[in-house]
């Protein structure tokens with residue numbers, strides 16, 4: 001058993017940390033306050049190769065492993081989860097779906113610009129009437145000559161309005177349940193395809209979340225992604241990797257909350273001593289650090305299994321549910337450790353407290369993760 005990162009993985013983490021601290025952290029609060037999408041940062045992430053982390057070099061990416069990807073995600077979320085979720089939806093969902101199931105032509109046309117960061121990607125599964133029960137979607141894709149005609153609406157889509165490329169799921173055979181759903185690649189500017197309303201959110205305010213509306217969109221046959229009717233089945237594979245990244249997102253947020261708390265309790269005084277000297281405070285810090293380390297280990301283990309080509313569904317769900325709940329507890333404690341200062345926008349823990357809640361909801365809620373884990377151990381999967 002070897003818990004050490006490779007020299008390459010350590011180097012990637014260093015690059016991500018330096019970038020996050022120098023370029024992302026200084027503007028995170030302003031972006032959050034003004035709900036400003038971080039276009040300039042995303043462009044720089046592209047220059048670093050971080051918009052094509054899992055994509056092989058021949059398709060425009062840098063071809064790193066999942067462990068490296070988890071480290072990058074953790075470092076960015078440690079300072080700004082709005083940037084983190086933008087990177088997650090782009091890499092884990094849209095880009096990875098095309099990477100795993102795209103044809104050579106689709107990769108040349110869509111994956112290369114996505115992986116280079118020249119285009120931002122979105123991925124639409126959730127609908128106004130179906131989230132946890134995603135296969136109950138209503139969007140349809142009906143064949144007409146050499147096209148499909150798409151109608152319907154997707155809800156809560158990250159990068160929905162800033163994305164130039166979107167992978168979306170729609171019903172192609174209503175009699176086949178989840179084996180009658182297909183995936184399609186859509187481009188901004190296709191007639192009938194529009195972003196719909198942009199949501200105002202509790203947290204992750206600098207990230208872009210919107211509806212996607214399909215009103216008779218004519219999508220060429222060539223944009224069918226993967227086999228006909230296999231879109232939902234393929235989605236489960238995409239989600240497995242996505243859950244590992246969302247676990248890393250929660251670890252990053254939790255670590256950010258702990259770092260901010262450590263700095264605060266060393267300088268804040270009460271009763272003639274720094275907060276850091278009180279037993280009660282030390283107990284909270286010790287518990288936060290222990291939980292975060294456990295969440296990180298579960299996350300990196302799931303990433304490692306994925307890199308080894310081993311089954312990782314249960315491990316990904318365990319990492320996701322544990323890390324997101326650790327993240328929520330860490331952010332709650334961080335606000336408590338800051339007292340009144342934790343409740344105002346001047347300190348980053350206020351933002352982290354709002355941002356981290358999404359980790360318990362997105363990419364399958366905690367309740368759904370526990371169901372996935374139970375089905376694995378009951379061997380019902």
Ligand SMILES: Cc1cc2nc3c(=O)[nH]c(=O)nc-3n(C[C@H](O)[C@H](O)[C@H](O)COP(=O)(O)OP(=O)(O)OC[C@H]3O[C@@H](n4cnc5c(N)ncnc54)[C@H](O)[C@@H]3O)c2cc1C
Pocket residue numbers: 089123124125126129130131132133155156157158159201204209358361362363364365366367368
């Ligand atoms: C900021 C943000 C970004 C997002 N980005 C994307 C994206 O890029 N692409 C995308 O496709 N989706 C995205 N989503 C959607 C997200 O994946 C869904 O919100 C999530 O899967 C939950 O679905 P829902 O909101 O419909 O909740 P529901 O499914 O209505 O669930 C409501 C509650 O009921 C519980 N519940 C449901 N079924 C069961 C059950 N069988 N047993 C026990 N409890 C159950 C849930 O756990 C939850 O607590 C995003 C959401 C947000 C908020």
